[in-house]
Amino acid sequence: MIEPPFDLSETDRLLTTTRAVRRRLDLERAVERSVILECVEIASQAPTGSNRQGWRWIVVDEPDLKKGLADLYRRGAMGYLTKARASAQDRGDAQTVRVFESTLVLADTMQDVPALVIPCIEAPTANRALPATAWSGLYGSIFPAIWSFQLALRSRGLGSTLTTLHLQHAQEAAELLGIPNGTMQAALLPVAYTIGTDFKPAARPPAETIVHWNHW
Numbered sequence: 001m002i003e004p005p006f007d008l009s010e011t012d013r014l015l016t017t018t019r020a021v022r023r024r025l026d027l028e029r030a031v032e033r034s035v036i037l038e039c040v041e042i043a044s045q046a047p048t049g050s051n052r053q054g055w056r057w058i059v060v061d062e063p064d065l066k067k068g069l070a071d072l073y074r075r076g077a078m079g080y081l082t083k084a085r086a087s088a089q090d091r092g093d094a095q096t097v098r099v100f101e102s103t104l105v106l107a108d109t110m111q112d113v114p115a116l117v118i119p120c121i122e123a124p125t126a127n128r129a130l131p132a133t134a135w136s137g138l139y140g141s142i143f144p145a146i147w148s149f150q151l152a153l154r155s156r157g158l159g160s161t162l163t164t165l166h167l168q169h170a171q172e173a174a175e176l177l178g179i180p181n182g183t184m185q186a187a188l189l190p191v192a193y194t195i196g197t198d199f200k201p202a203a204r205p206p207a208e209t210i211v212h213w214n215h216w
């Protein structure tokens, strides 16, 4: 094998240990705006459909606005999360029970996280009925940047969780933050330094069980 252009042990560790962090967000340590800008700068290298580069990032670090967003998140989340936890318990699915336990902790503490980041995409046509390719193009032009942002955070000792449940109240969030029409919110990321940095790969199905060669 030729010499790879990166230190694979480090890049693979970054890619396999960037977890959804909820309980281990350090709520006491401030997050500098400069580190968020640095991570957005890196995320701006992500691909976008037709090279439109329509990302917009709203970083909320003002306490009243964080509280307003956290309330919207809880309104969107609590019913779903408590039901989902109960159904994982009924199935005896311990990994998913742990996930939903921690989602409930995050829901409780969302307003205390140092920064709440809402990645948006310019989407002037999103409120019309769109064909599947257009939705794919819209979401596909923001989610690669979101993941790059999360990886850049992780490599600097910060963590986040990709959340979407506030989007049930996206219009109210738009009014709270003055997000203009034609700009679509894609997610809400609580961002903080992490308590410790020793995250581990999660259990996932082996690649052979989810790959089909040539035919399904």
Ligand SMILES: Cc1cc2nc3c(=O)[nH]c(=O)nc-3n(C[C@H](O)[C@H](O)[C@H](O)COP(=O)(O)O)c2cc1C
Pocket (backbone or CB within 6 Å): 018, 019, 020, 021, 022, 099, 102, 103, 106, 161, 162, 163, 164, 165, 166, 202
């Ligand atoms: C599209 C999407 C929506 C998600 N929404 C939420 C959410 O609203 N709240 C939350 O706490 N986690 C949310 N998550 C995080 C998942 O629960 C998490 O990625 C999954 O449990 C795997 O955890 P891990 O990344 O630590 O392995 C979301 C993830 C994705 C990809």
